[in-house]
Amino acid sequence: MTYVYLNGEFVKSDEATVSVFDQGFLYGDGIFESFRSIGDRLYQFPRHYQRLLQSAEALRYPVAISRQELEAVLMELRERNGLNDAYYRITITRGKGQVGFQRDMENDLTCLVIGREFQGFDSVCYNEGIELRVARTRRNAPEAINPKIKSISNLNSLLGKLEAKDTGAFEVIMLNNKEHICEGASSNIFWTRDQWVFTPDASTGLLEGVTRSTIMRLCEEKLNLRVITGEFMLQDLKFSDEVFITSTSLEVMPVVKVDDFTINQGKVGPVARHLREELHRDMGRQE
Numbered sequence: 001m002t003y004v005y006l007n008g009e010f011v012k013s014d015e016a017t018v019s020v021f022d023q024g025f026l027y028g029d030g031i032f033e034s035f036r037s038i039g040d041r042l043y044q045f046p047r048h049y050q051r052l053l054q055s056a057e058a059l060r061y062p063v064a065i066s067r068q069e070l071e072a073v074l075m076e077l078r079e080r081n082g083l084n085d086a087y088y089r090i091t092i093t094r095g096k097g098q099v100g101f102q103r104d105m106e107n108d109l110t111c112l113v114i115g116r117e118f119q120g121f122d123s124v125c126y127n128e129g130i131e132l133r134v135a136r137t138r139r140n141a142p143e144a145i146n147p148k149i150k151s152i153s154n155l156n157s158l159l160g161k162l163e164a165k166d167t168g169a170f171e172v173i174m175l176n177n178k179e180h181i182c183e184g185a186s187s188n189i190f191w192t193r194d195q196w197v198f199t200p201d202a203s204t205g206l207l208e209g210v211t212r213s214t215i216m217r218l219c220e221e222k223l224n225l226r227v228i229t230g231e232f233m234l235q236d237l238k239f240s241d242e243v244f245i246t247s248t249s250l251e252v253m254p255v256v257k258v259d260d261f262t263i264n265q266g267k268v269g270p271v272a273r274h275l276r277e278e279l280h281r282d283m284g285r286q287e
Contacts, residue, residue, distance in 0.1 A: 096108070121253070
């Protein structure tokens with residue numbers, strides 16, 4: 001039996017309920033943040049908490065749970081669920097409310113925290129690389145939906161994931177409305193050329209992942225590789241030595257094919273391998 005934390009209480013997961021009038025259910029009016037722990041160490045937690053506050057502020061949510069209180073909740077979930085290396089997700093919605101857009105926005109928030117054992121990806125993916133497809137679905141324009149809000153209303157990414165599934169690809173590359181490379185449906189993208197590492201700039205409308213910024217730091221600090229951000233076209237990938245994608249769960253996933261174009265003769269390159277090793281060291285563990 002596992003537990004979740006729901007509105008101030010630890011509840012058995014199969015007994016936890018949320019109102020059918022919850023604004024997250026009715027309107028996607030909610031935010032979330034996911035992160036990991038290695039043993040009892042919450043990796044990059046202060047940055048994830050800060051991004052949660054950033055999302056909450058954008059939606060006028062008065063987040064009442066402090067960082068210290070949330071840390072205590074996470075550690076309690078770890079103990080109750082017998083977790084070692086854990087994957088956590090906190091979801092906050094505007095809570096139980098009314099139907100219709102003329103409704104009252106001043107509701108008690110719903111706060112749900114889930115903790116489970118981290119399940120990584122098959123080692124074959126890291127050893128042999130994965131395939132990306134370029135999605136037909138474009139990333140939401142930043143002028144329409146602020147990409148700094150990590151929202152549970154995420155149909156845009158879901159459509160990208162469905163395209164990946166339809167084509168048998170692991171993940172998609174999503175372009176923005178200006179045809180610039182933006183990000184994956186649930187990942188950030190990087191590529192290398194000589195001693196340079198390239199990744200789309202935040203101005204393209206991407207979500208600035210915590211893992212993304214960590215990888216940028218590790219490139220320069222540990223691998224002596226200069227990171228360049230900017231607005232890039234798909235053509236730029238064809239001249240790359242390596243391509244890889246990153247996220248909290250993916251870590252550093254090497255890419256060997258984009259649509260019909262093969263990267264590095266279909267072989268996983270050294271930068272992706274070394275970066276994942278450095279990321280594990282940064283996380284306080286090493287394979």
